[in-house]
Amino acid sequence: MRPAEDLAKPWKTVVFNDPVNLMSYVSYVFQSYFGYSAEKAHTLMLEVHENGRSVVATGTREAMERDTQAMHEYGLWAACQPMTESD
Amino acid sequence: MAAIDSRGDDVVLQLEDNERSLMLTVFTDLAALLGESDESERPASENWEARLGLVDRPRPEDPALLRLFPDVDPYDAERSKEFRRLTEFDLQQAKAHNVRIILNGLSHGPRIPLTEDEVLAWTKGLNDLRLVLAVRLGIDTEEAQEEKYARRDELDESEDLTLTLYDFLTWVQDRLTMTLLDGMQGDEEE
Numbered sequence: 001m002r003p004a005e006d007l008a009k010p011w012k013t014v015v016f017n018d019p020v021n022l023m024s025y026v027s028y029v030f031q032s033y034f035g036y037s038a039e040k041a042h043t044l045m046l047e048v049h050e051n052g053r054s055v056v057a058t059g060t061r062e063a064m065e066r067d068t069q070a071m072h073e074y075g076l077w078a079a080c081q082p083m084t085e086s087d
Numbered sequence: 088m089a090a091i092d093s094r095g096d097d098v099v100l101q102l103e104d105n106e107r108s109l110m111l112t113v114f115t116d117l118a119a120l121l122g123e124s125d126e127s128e129r130p131a132s133e134n135w136e137a138r139l140g141l142v143d144r145p146r147p148e149d150p151a152l153l154r155l156f157p158d159v160d161p162y163d164a165e166r167s168k169e170f171r172r173l174t175e176f177d178l179q180q181a182k183a184h185n186v187r188i189i190l191n192g193l194s195h196g197p198r199i200p201l202t203e204d205e206v207l208a209w210t211k212g213l214n215d216l217r218l219v220l221a222v223r224l225g226i227d228t229e230e231a232q233e234e235k236y237a238r239r240d241e242l243d244e245s246e247d248l249t250l251t252l253y254d255f256l257t258w259v260q261d262r263l264t265m266t267l268l269d270g271m272q273g274d275e276e277e
Binding site for chain 1: 154157158211228265
């Protein structure tokens with residue numbers, strides 16, 4: 001039995017690192033699309049760059065699929081996946 | 088040499104003739120790549136079916152196209168197939184639209200004034216083109232990229248030209264992105 005919060009937020013949008021996407025552009029996308037602050041966008045961008053991936057949003061499957069689709073439109077390499085224990 | 092001039096809300100991209108004709112060529116190629124399964128050549132009924140997500144769309148075999156239209160989850164083929172059926176048409180239309188805006192701008196002359204929306208379309212289109220060129224150059228990881236630059240002397244002429252073009256497009260995209268970031272800063276201060 002999972003806690004209620006897990007049931008409410010069981011999906012994630014993950015952005016993967018690739019050598020093409022510019023740091024400036026990734027920061028811009030995170031600020032512009034998600035409405036994150038410059039600081040938060042910068043932190044997430046560095047996480048993608050240094051760890052190879054970052055969970056940039058969590059929520060319902062429908063919302064996360066929408067976010068992933070948007071990331072693909074920007075050309076970021078992103079996926080929508082169910083949350084796991086390690087998230 | 089290309090220049091980007093931004094004062095207030097206006098962004099003006101200035102390109103040399105050779106830069107402009109090269110960009111026209113490669114963006115025309117990108118338009119063709121995006122139109123490979125050309126929607127306009129299909130019967131209107133099929134177009135509507137695709138728009139409504141009624142038609143399965145094959146997973147691209149060309150790695151460049153797969154990079155532009157990735158799986159929704161690389162670990163879930165079934166869900167990726169469904170997602171492709173439901174969303175790929177719209178994604179393809181959005182990408183093709185950005186390229187049309189770029190081609191339209193390039194055809195106007197050496198001095199290209201851009202609205203903020205157009206700057207955004209340009210940065211997205213430049214990013215898509217760079218993704219395709221990177222796949223063609225075999226730059227799929229940061230290590231591969233470093234290796235490519237380290238062994239630049241050994242590249243054949245066409246690969247060397249592609250890398251030069253890639254660098255040029257990177258510079259333009261980065262500068263245009265800076266104007267978008269500056270615009271956001273302005274919004275926060277207001």
